[in-house]
Amino acid sequence: MSSSRSLDAARVGQWVRHVRTERGFTLDVLGQACGLPPSQLSMIENGLREPRVSVLGRIADALGTDIPTLTRSDAPSERAHLELELARLQASPVAERLGIPRLDVRRSVPDDVLRTVVALHGALGQQVREASATQAAGRLAMIALRLEGQAQDNYLEAVEDRAAELMASVERPPGPLTHHTVSRLAEHLGYRLVHADDLPASTRTVTDREHGVIYLPPAATPGAHGLRSLSLQALAHRVLEHREPTDYADFLRQRIEITAFAAACLIPRDTAVPFLRDAKGRRDIALEDLRDAYGVTHEAAAHRFTSLATKFLDIPVHFLRVRRSGAIVKGYENDGIAFPVATDGGIVGQVVCAKWAARTAFVHRNRSREHYQYTDTPTGTFWCSVQTGTSEDEFSITLGTPFAHARWFRGRETGVRRTSTCPDPTCCRRPEPELVRRWHDSAWPSAKLGEHVLAPLPTGRFPGVDDGEVYRFLESHAQAWD
Template structure:
């Protein structure tokens, strides 16, 4: 009995390289596509798709092609292009599929035999440099901090109120016949469908994204959370907001940051609609009972979103200046906003993010409160004046825990729940005698006798990730979309 030929492993076959090797060997044998097709029982058009890397051949066809061409199967399956020109053609084809190249809006360049090899060398060199430029960090930490400071200044000038986004959210809700109350999942999906999108909940969303939108299939992918997990409503609405607000690929980090703030604002305006929320807040103000937690209950949103939404509305509609802070247990500030004159710690660029807040502020003292998940009220005497603040650790945050603080100047505390508190502290920060330096007796005892190993805050100190969308892994998201496109 004749021994069967040994099967060759084809897993991981690079279609472009295989097609180039097939074309190279065919031409070397003086065959046309029609000649080779007649020998293997395939049409010239099918073989052309294979040679151009557009179709994956079955192993049996690879063996038939090798036999017809008189070469070992392994010769066709080598991972190296057959020539320098073939290598350049493959590199140019791959470059034209790269997002940085496609963003130029150039037509697809088809490389024929008449295109000189020197021209290919130039084109591939330019495409390689384009990718290299794109791979550089979107911004240095200094540039990112400056962008944050500039955006915060713009938000302060307008009282953190964006009328165009409010109108866009109101129009989207009206189109879906929203009748009021917390936005249900059914109503959310109706809103999304009104704009031509569908939502897919998946367990394998790439780790580098909160959502992923397939613009070919008009699908918004979000992570499938376990029962009782965090709601995906805000994430879905943020994704939709990018399109309804006319966002394009960010030009730089400042543009990326602006788009993210606007998308977050849109989601909040959808989940806590302006007209109803303002009426709710006015009523609470008339009863001197303004409270962030009431919006949490009524609209089923996170404490952070509710506090953000209060800052959007109370200055513009109720003429109440305010401030907002998000920080961790060590006092590191992640987000901050103010139009009430409070003095946040800041670096020389005016950046607040990454600075450590005073130990006496409510955002730090709440972590030592008997119940950190309930509102902690206090008055703080500061160099800029006295402020009434309420802080709470958001129970929906991750295991690290973040405190969310909302505050107003003393004269406006009369409108808020918790104003009766007798908890009053004094803060002299940024004066070092307040809390930035240890008490003298403590310093004398331990100065020179301590050697800490600092925990680096990588999100603040390191160079920012590369790409138009910082931190997003293009390979992960393209592979994900490819896998789910046929679902």
């Protein structure tokens, strides 16, 4: 039984015991009334057995109540709440990592002792989160996850399988995944999708698990064009049985998994692989075709292609999102290209060579088509397809592959070719000597410094989210469902 299901069973058991004692029933009396042995009832009350609906119905009838009363999401008393909270905390990865001995909660344990133990568990968990929520820890976590993804060819099989199972649960029309089908997927999982114009500023979505509601930004909100993806990512937490992240690394891993899950639903493996294999057979693979066939962004198509290319097409690839300045926002490679790397192994924020296609595309800009280029580098020659765009800043999306595999792609006939000798500073980083002489003593620029550079990482339950803001939002909307 999973941790969440164990806690649900414990909560049901608390309500059964609460109503039974209110009625003045012993376990023997209740057992005779509902036809169950007292030992089985004791296991149910202690959360050691999750009763079937039919069994729970018999217990409810014998107690003169109903199933909704015995399955309420709150606790029947402060004592019950403390016991459930301690069970949740003791089952957390933080407690396991710290090696905290479990406390077997008996009725003889006083409430004030239980309250103190719960508070200590909470304080220790907060200390662990704060210790891991630093720029250095976050960066190291990102590096480790990038290397892990590289080792798996960016293909998360377990996530792919769960996405395929969900997609098979509903009939879907041909063509891009529609908002209506996404809503049906949500209903299949017991959720409804609701657009809210007062969504907390620190959130992309908010899920009310008690009432089965996923709150999304309004469709007309700038930047809300990816509502299908946002909805699927929110559902992914439920499908993948995510628990509250214990640290920033766990939070990042969950983000990677829900992003992969949404992509696997929007561009399903069962149709995308034949689509791409057919294109490869014609030597005409093009991201624009994948993008248009599934109604997704160019970046989503590029990133999804990386997760399928090596596993199913035997094509090694690299992917980059780069700012106009040349700084890497995100990147992936398993084709041997050498990204610029910091001393700690990180690539985010590193500046790519000015001669790479990711940057020359800004000069040879054509928003109606992709920019193609061959680049000779110290680690080999790579063919790249690049599309530029603008959000808060100009950026480029690059999909590349070694020269030997360019033959499978549209745009391979390009005559554009550059030579990069980076990290040799004479390639593009060192200014011409005459410019140095002319401006060295006169130039005094004021550098941009994002506030995130100096700020610590957020230390709430979910990094970057204002807990109080979320709780107030849910409270204001809960009356619509109660």
